[in-house]
Amino acid sequence: MPHQAAYIPAKKAQLEISTAEYTKPGENKITVKNGAVAINPLDWFKQGSGDLFAPWIKYPHIMGSDLAGEVAEVGPGVTRFKVGDRVVAHAVGMDKRSNKSSEGAFQEYTVVQTNLASQIPDHISYEAACVLPLGLSTASCGLFMKDYLALRHPTNEKPVSVPDKKEAILIWGGSTSVGCNAIQLATAAG
Numbered sequence: 001m002p003h004q005a006a007y008i009p010a011k012k013a014q015l016e017i018s019t020a021e022y023t024k025p026g027e028n029k030i031t032v033k034n035g036a037v038a039i040n041p042l043d044w045f046k047q048g049s050g051d052l053f054a055p056w057i058k059y060p061h062i063m064g065s066d067l068a069g070e071v072a073e074v075g076p077g078v079t080r081f082k083v084g085d086r087v088v089a090h091a092v093g094m095d096k097r098s099n100k101s102s103e104g105a106f107q108e109y110t111v112v113q114t115n116l117a118s119q120i121p122d123h124i125s126y127e128a129a130c131v132l133p134l135g136l137s138t139a140s141c142g143l144f145m146k147d148y149l150a151l152r153h154p155t156n157e158k159p160v161s162v163p164d165k166k167e168a169i170l171i172w173g174g175s176t177s178v179g180c181n182a183i184q185l186a187t188a189a190g
Helices: 041-052 133-144 177-188
Strands: 003-008 016-020 029-038 066-074 086-090 109-113 117-119
Touching: 029 086, 066 109, 066 133, 086 109, 086 133, 133 177
Parallel strands: none
Antiparallel strands: 003 016, 029 066, 029 109, 066 086, 086 117
């Protein structure tokens, strides 16, 4: 089932609209019919810098990280999602481990990893939801990965209690997408 996609055909080239083949999701992946996608600095920087950034990208390539839409198909082993679920997801088509156009957001159907997707309620539009994934992922890495700040993970199981010792964090650029996410995550982490 071919669908529309925005490809970067070669290094430093303009995006072109063409068709892409529908890709069935693999294990622990879902295919999302995109309702909205967002562009990030990552996308225009890759387009303008050629191989200076992400030199492993094979052309033609479908870029894009942030998407929201409806689950069109679930792969083997998927239990958290079903066809028709409204989701937001972080597409990783430019990641060196993936490097697959089928996992780029700038198309009608995108394959995403289930651990990088979340259901969204009906009252949140696709346009509002799709701006979160890359900013949220970037902030999460900086705050919680062991090689960075390694803060406690936020949890829904019980309210966060403030420890006896005073802890503080300074988040520069709190008005940016990454900064806004970092403030919310740091607050949730206590």
